[in-house]
Amino acid sequence: MGRVSTPTSSRAERMRLQLREEIVQTAAEVFAERGYHRTGIADIAQRLGVGNSSIYAHFAGKRALFDVVIDDAMSGVMSLLTAENAPAAADTFEDYQEQVRRIASGFTVALRDDPAVLRLLRALLVEAGGVDEELAGKASAFTDAATQVTAAYLGHGRSRGYLRADLDVEATARVVNAMIFSVALEETRREATPEETQRIVDATLALYFGGVAA
Amino acid sequence: MGRVSTPTSSRAERMRLQLREEIVQTAAEVFAERGYHRTGIADIAQRLGVGNSSIYAHFAGKRALFDVVIDDAMSGVMSLLTAENAPAAADTFEDYQEQVRRIASGFTVALRDDPAVLRLLRALLVEAGGVDEELAGKASAFTDAATQVTAAYLGHGRSRGYLRADLDVEATARVVNAMIFSVALEETRREATPEETQRIVDATLALYFGGVAA
Amino acid sequence: MGRVSTPTSSRAERMRLQLREEIVQTAAEVFAERGYHRTGIADIAQRLGVGNSSIYAHFAGKRALFDVVIDDAMSGVMSLLTAENAPAAADTFEDYQEQVRRIASGFTVALRDDPAVLRLLRALLVEAGGVDEELAGKASAFTDAATQVTAAYLGHGRSRGYLRADLDVEATARVVNAMIFSVALEETRREATPEETQRIVDATLALYFGGVAA
Amino acid sequence: MGRVSTPTSSRAERMRLQLREEIVQTAAEVFAERGYHRTGIADIAQRLGVGNSSIYAHFAGKRALFDVVIDDAMSGVMSLLTAENAPAAADTFEDYQEQVRRIASGFTVALRDDPAVLRLLRALLVEAGGVDEELAGKASAFTDAATQVTAAYLGHGRSRGYLRADLDVEATARVVNAMIFSVALEETRREATPEETQRIVDATLALYFGGVAA
DNA sequence: TATGAATGAGTCTTCATTCAT
DNA sequence: TATGAATGAAGACTCATTCAT
Numbered sequence: 001m002g003r004v005s006t007p008t009s010s011r012a013e014r015m016r017l018q019l020r021e022e023i024v025q026t027a028a029e030v031f032a033e034r035g036y037h038r039t040g041i042a043d044i045a046q047r048l049g050v051g052n053s054s055i056y057a058h059f060a061g062k063r064a065l066f067d068v069v070i071d072d073a074m075s076g077v078m079s080l081l082t083a084e085n086a087p088a089a090a091d092t093f094e095d096y097q098e099q100v101r102r103i104a105s106g107f108t109v110a111l112r113d114d115p116a117v118l119r120l121l122r123a124l125l126v127e128a129g130g131v132d133e134e135l136a137g138k139a140s141a142f143t144d145a146a147t148q149v150t151a152a153y154l155g156h157g158r159s160r161g162y163l164r165a166d167l168d169v170e171a172t173a174r175v176v177n178a179m180i181f182s183v184a185l186e187e188t189r190r191e192a193t194p195e196e197t198q199r200i201v202d203a204t205l206a207l208y209f210g211g212v213a214a
Numbered sequence: 215m216g217r218v219s220t221p222t223s224s225r226a227e228r229m230r231l232q233l234r235e236e237i238v239q240t241a242a243e244v245f246a247e248r249g250y251h252r253t254g255i256a257d258i259a260q261r262l263g264v265g266n267s268s269i270y271a272h273f274a275g276k277r278a279l280f281d282v283v284i285d286d287a288m289s290g291v292m293s294l295l296t297a298e299n300a301p302a303a304a305d306t307f308e309d310y311q312e313q314v315r316r317i318a319s320g321f322t323v324a325l326r327d328d329p330a331v332l333r334l335l336r337a338l339l340v341e342a343g344g345v346d347e348e349l350a351g352k353a354s355a356f357t358d359a360a361t362q363v364t365a366a367y368l369g370h371g372r373s374r375g376y377l378r379a380d381l382d383v384e385a386t387a388r389v390v391n392a393m394i395f396s397v398a399l400e401e402t403r404r405e406a407t408p409e410e411t412q413r414i415v416d417a418t419l420a421l422y423f424g425g426v427a428a
Numbered sequence: 429m430g431r432v433s434t435p436t437s438s439r440a441e442r443m444r445l446q447l448r449e450e451i452v453q454t455a456a457e458v459f460a461e462r463g464y465h466r467t468g469i470a471d472i473a474q475r476l477g478v479g480n481s482s483i484y485a486h487f488a489g490k491r492a493l494f495d496v497v498i499d500d501a502m503s504g505v506m507s508l509l510t511a512e513n514a515p516a517a518a519d520t521f522e523d524y525q526e527q528v529r530r531i532a533s534g535f536t537v538a539l540r541d542d543p544a545v546l547r548l549l550r551a552l553l554v555e556a557g558g559v560d561e562e563l564a565g566k567a568s569a570f571t572d573a574a575t576q577v578t579a580a581y582l583g584h585g586r587s588r589g590y591l592r593a594d595l596d597v598e599a600t601a602r603v604v605n606a607m608i609f610s611v612a613l614e615e616t617r618r619e620a621t622p623e624e625t626q627r628i629v630d631a632t633l634a635l636y637f638g639g640v641a642a
Numbered sequence: 643m644g645r646v647s648t649p650t651s652s653r654a655e656r657m658r659l660q661l662r663e664e665i666v667q668t669a670a671e672v673f674a675e676r677g678y679h680r681t682g683i684a685d686i687a688q689r690l691g692v693g694n695s696s697i698y699a700h701f702a703g704k705r706a707l708f709d710v711v712i713d714d715a716m717s718g719v720m721s722l723l724t725a726e727n728a729p730a731a732a733d734t735f736e737d738y739q740e741q742v743r744r745i746a747s748g749f750t751v752a753l754r755d756d757p758a759v760l761r762l763l764r765a766l767l768v769e770a771g772g773v774d775e776e777l778a779g780k781a782s783a784f785t786d787a788a789t790q791v792t793a794a795y796l797g798h799g800r801s802r803g804y805l806r807a808d809l810d811v812e813a814t815a816r817v818v819n820a821m822i823f824s825v826a827l828e829e830t831r832r833e834a835t836p837e838e839t840q841r842i843v844d845a846t847l848a849l850y851f852g853g854v855a856a
Numbered sequence: 857t858a859t860g861a862a863t864g865a866g867t868c869t870t871c872a873t874t875c876a877t
Numbered sequence: 878t879a880t881g882a883a884t885g886a887a888g889a890c891t892c893a894t895t896c897a898t
Contacts, residue, residue, distance in 0.1 A: 016878090035344030037251045041872060051880040053874075062872060126340025129403070130249025140404055164424070171417035175393060178400055182392030189343075190354060203385035210378070211424035230861075254888065265863040270890065440857090463772030465679045469893060479859040481895075490893060554768025557831070558677025568832055592852070599845035603821060606828055610820030617771075618782060631813035636849070638806070658882075683868065693884040698869070863895075874884075 020058045022048055028069045032119035036066055036127050063132070070135075073120035074142050080107050081149050093162035097209060104201055107184075112197075115188055122185045146181075147173045179204060234272045236262055242283045246333030250280055250341050277346070284349075287334035288356050294321050295363050307376035311423060318415055321398075326411075329402055336399045360395075361387045393418065448486045450476055456497045460547030464494060464555050491560070498563075501548035502570050508535050509577050521590035525637060532629055535612075540625075543616055550613045574609075575601045607632060662700045664690060670711045674761030678708055678769050705774070712777075715762035716784050722749050723791050735804035739851060746843055749826075754839075757830055764827045788823075789815045821846065 026048040030039045041062050045052045059065040081103075090096040111118050128139035151173035157163035183204055187197050240262040244253050255276050259266045273279040295317075304310035325332050342353035365387035371377035397418055401411050454476040458467045469490050473480045487493040509531070518524035539546050556567035579601035585591035611632055615625050668690040672681050683704050687694045701707040723745075732738035753760050770781035793815035799805035825846055829839050 019879095035341070037344045040870090045881095052872095053881070054879055056873070057878070122340075122343075126336075127249070127344055128340075129336070130251050130341055130344070136403070143400065164420075166420075168413055168417045168420075171413040172421060174400065174414060175397055175418045175421055178396030179389060179393040182396040183389055186357065186388065186392055189350075199382055199385040200388060203382045204389045206378075206380075206382075207386060207389055207422070211420075211422060233861085255890085256888080266889090267864070267891075268862055271861065276889065444857090463769070465772045468891090473860095480893090481860070482858055484894070485858075550768075550771075554764075555677070555772055556768075557764070558679050558769055558772070564831070571828065592848075594848075596841055596845045596848075599841040600849060602828065602842060603825055603846045603849055606824030607817060607821040610824040611817055614785065614816065614820055617778075627810055627813040628816060631810045632817045634806075634808075634810075635814060635817055638852070661882085682866090694868090695870075695885070696883055699882065704868070859896105859898085861896090861898105863893100865892100867889100867891085869889090870887090872884100872886100875880105875882090877880080877882105 016058075019050070019054070023050075023055055023058055023065070024068055024072060027065050028072065028116050028120055031066060031069055031123055032116040035123055036131055066131075067135075067138075069120060070124050070138065073117050073124065074138075076114075076117045077121060078145065078149070080110055081146060088156060090157070090162075091160055093157075096157055096162055097205075100208070101205065104205060108197065108201060111184065111188075112194070118184055118188045121181070122188065125181065125185070143174075143177065143181075146177045150177050176208065179208075230272075233264075233268070237264075237269055237272055237279070238282055238286065241279050242286070242330050242334055245280060245283055245337055246330040249337055250345055280345075281349075281352075283334060284338045284352065287331050287338065288352075290328075290331045291335060292359065292363075294324055295360060302370055304371065304376075305374055307371075310371055310376055311419075314422070315419065318419060321394075322411065322415060325398065325402075326408070332398055332402045335395070336402065339395065339399070357388075357391065357395075360391045364391050390422065393422075444486075447478070447482070451478075451483055451486055451493070452496055452500065455493050456500065456544050456548055459494060459497055459551055460544040463551055464559055494559075495563075495566075497548060498552050498566065501545050501552065502566075504542075504545045505549060506573065506577070508538055509574060516584060518585065518590075519588055521585075524585055524590055525633075528636070529633065532633060536625065536629060539612065539616075540622070546612055546616045549609070550616065553609065553613070571602075571605065571609075574605045578605050604636065607636075658700075661692075661696070665692075665697055665700055665707070666710055666714065669707050670714070670758050670762055673708060673711055673765055674758045677765055678773055708773075709777075711762060712766045712780065715759045715766065716780075718756075718759045719763055720784075720787065720791075722752055723788060730798055732799070732804075733802055735799075738799055738804055739847075742850070743847065746847060750839065750843060753826065753830075754836070760826055760830045763823070764830065767823065767827070785816075785819065785823075788819045792819050818850065821850075 023044070027039075027044045030044050030047060033039075034043070041055055042052055044065075045055055055065065059068065090099045124135070124139050124142070128136045147170070151169050154163060154167060154169045154173055154176075158165065158167050158169060183200055187200060192200070237258070241253075241258045244258050244261060247253075248257070253276075255269055256266055258279075259269055269279065273282065304313045338349070338353050338356070342350040361384070365383050368377060368381060368383045368387055368390075372379065372381050372383060397414055401414060406414070451472070455467075455472045458472050458475060461467075462471070469483055470480055472493075473483055483493065487496065518527045552563070552567050552570070556564045575598070579597050582591060582595060582597045582601055582604075586593065586595050586597060611628055615628060620628070665686070669681075669686045672686050672689060675681075676685070681704075683697055684694055686707075687697055697707065701710065732741045766777070766781050766784070770778040789812070793811050796805060796809060796811045796815055796818075800807065800809050800811060825842055829842060834842070
């Protein structure tokens with residue numbers, strides 16, 4: 001039989017999926033701009049130029065759509081965090097610095113190109129408690145997952161000897177991620193110029209690698 | 215005949231102010247627990263055991279009440295940040311470490327005793343954009359003010375020579391504050407044990423003072 | 429027993445009545461300025477400088493107070509209409525014109541001195557339907573009573589022969605009163621100068637006595 | 643294929659406009675019956691048999707709906723006042739009487755068929771001050787406009803010589819209109835029989851043309 | 857007795873969701 | 878299947894009235 005079946009439905013299916021994707025895109029934009037509560041289903045539908053109820057043909061409701069949007073944003077950030085550089089890759093402090101700079105740079109570029117992702121993260125992290133218990137749980141799960149990723153890097157560095165032997169890997173991972181997200185969120189709030197952002201990134205890395213001590 | 219001065223009006227005035235204070239307290243609790251949008255005037259009134267409209271005798275509306283609550287929280291945090299330790303106090307790195315530890319400790323204790331303040335800050339920083347442009351501006355002003363305070367400490371330390379000469383004071387101040395607030399917010403979100411919190415604080419300070427490098 | 433009794437209570441009684449009177453006065457002002465619905469009990473109490481509930485010590489409620497105010501205004505207008513000139517007084521058209529001019533002049537002067545009465549009438553006639561069935565009935569009763577007064581004048585003049593023999597006394601009375609009240613109300617609405625008002629009064633009388641025909 | 647032109651949108655548009663029209667009609671009824679303040683959005687929606695919020699799909703709010711209703715009533719009355727008879731049409735007093743009778747008759751018939759218009763006018767003229775400064779202004783503008791129309795007739799008649807040479811055109815116009823509106827309003831208030839109304843109209847015209855003098 | 861703070865019923869308005877076309 | 882008009886539940890706010898002092 002193969003997959004000869006339903007070629008017509010296949011065309012319809014493609015269009016259906018495409019509309020779904022457009023809804024998610026548009027919803028991401030609007031949610032990012034205005035936050036969950038100030039965003040109305042009508043706002044999303046209108047910006048996309050479709051009818052209100054078309055959204056309900058693809059998502060159970062506003063909350064469900066937000067879930068999908070947030071999941072997309074989360075996985076986007078997670079792939080930035082984990083992209084191209086395995087924790088195992090660095091063996092010296094110099095390599096590690098290089099690796100982190102590369103990641104930070106990738107981060108910066110990616111977010112410059114698609115700042116909505118970050119604003120969505122803010123929507124998640126910030127409004128989580130104001131929407132739902134379930135959403136709050138999702139936010140926690142996300143920070144926990146991010147902590148795991150960072151902790152893996154830190155653990156590798158400590159065992160390789162290029163990070164402090166007394167480093168509290170798990171706690172530091174949490175702190176570092178908080179710092180990263182905070183800076184990132186803060187930079188999107190005030191619409192910072194690339195130069196300002198670069199200064200913040202440099203300051204962050206300097207603090208990270210060497211602390212403030214002389 | 216001593217203080218004949220308007221004792222009746224004084225009594226009534228006291229009760230009026232007391233109710234106002236109770237409203238602010240209760241509102242702070244509920245806003246902290248549920249966020250701005252999920253909190254109804256009815257929730258606050260009910261928890262306090264007064265009628266809905268009593269709140270309107272003291273505040274122009276929900277938004278105005280939230281403003282007062284947020285202002286209280288902001289000034290609470292600002293006094294924690296600036297309390298008892300002038301930027302000029304430390305002259306050596308050891309003194310400075312001691313000073314920062316003292317502040318951190320004060321912070322920790324204060325927030326353990328009154329965690330609502332922090333949750334309110336989260337409400338401010340997180341929901342700001344989802345409520346009002348004005349509130350968003352208030353949030354920005356707050357982070358800017360906090361940056362100034364921290365930058366004063368860092369500038370003093372750099373000029374004394376116990377902090378890195380190449381320290382980007384303003385940028386680092388921003389990063390450090392972001393880190394502090396993030397950690398604090400995160401710790402209130404997941405209801406961390408005192409031990410966990412202590413580990414986070416230690417990790418934060420270690421990172422701050424010496425970075426991650428071996 | 430006589431009425432020697434309770435001289436103290438008599439003093440108190442006097443003050444009580446005086447306050448009651450002041451409330452009616454003030455209420456009349458505010459009702460006249462803002463109409464029934466836009467006037468709050470608090471507005472009246474505040475302007476008089478007494479507490480909200482003092483009003484309830486003298487009147488059953490807002491509606492009852494309005495009733496008293498309206499009754500006062502109605503009897504004020506009725507005495508203007510019936511004042512000093514009995515329907516029987518005039519025997520010639522010249523006498524009648526003189527009489528009517530005297531009444532109109534008294535009206536004008538009285539309302540110039542106490543324009544609130546008229547505004548209250550407006551409040552009665554205009555808002556009657558928007559408040560209560562009962563108030564609407566009172567408004568009807570008032571216009572009916574005024575019609576009776578005017579009809580008596582007209583009837584007298586017709587029987588004396590100085591008014592048209594084919595005059596429909598009752599219907600004309602109704603029309604004339606409507607004209608009088610309308611003009612009076614309209615003059616209070618737009619804050620007319622005395623000169624403008626005089627022109628209107630003259631035009632009204634001219635129309636009344638001689639119609640528009642050449 | 644003839645007129646393929648967007649029949650769907652056209653159909654929907656028609657229904658939309660129809661509902662809007664029904665809302666205005668029903669609102670006119672209820673506002674006329676109960677006045678602005680005693681009319682709730684719910685009353686209107688319920689009488690029409692639609693949901694409360696459907697009204698908000700067509701009008702910004704209660705006040706905006708009232709505005710439309712009032713504007714309709716005002717233009718309805720203005721067309722009655724100006725209909726089919728130009729001020730210039732009459733050249734003799736007989737012609738003029740005929741013309742005025744025709745207008746009065748048209749008025750009477752029109753208001754008998756649609757008494758709501760008049761009740762609405764009452765709502766406007768009476769409640770104007772009790773709702774809004776803006777509405778009060780609209781009421782003034784309306785009476786001024788009506789005065790202009792009437793003054794044009796009177797001015798024409800005076801220059802033709804069939805009206806009194808000493809006629810104060812503007813003041814008389816104001817009086818006459820006040821008389822007309824008052825009578826009309828009064829007739830709707832007490833639910834007069836056609837015969838009673840006819841007597842009032844006749845009395846009004848008699849007064850208008852010849853005054854009361856014998 | 858006068859006060860004015862507190863009340864709670866009533867109202868307008870919003871918006872996520874459904875349904876007829 | 879897509880539409881967008883209609884829905885109704887929910888929430889902020891007002892104000893005449895009551896009650897403890």
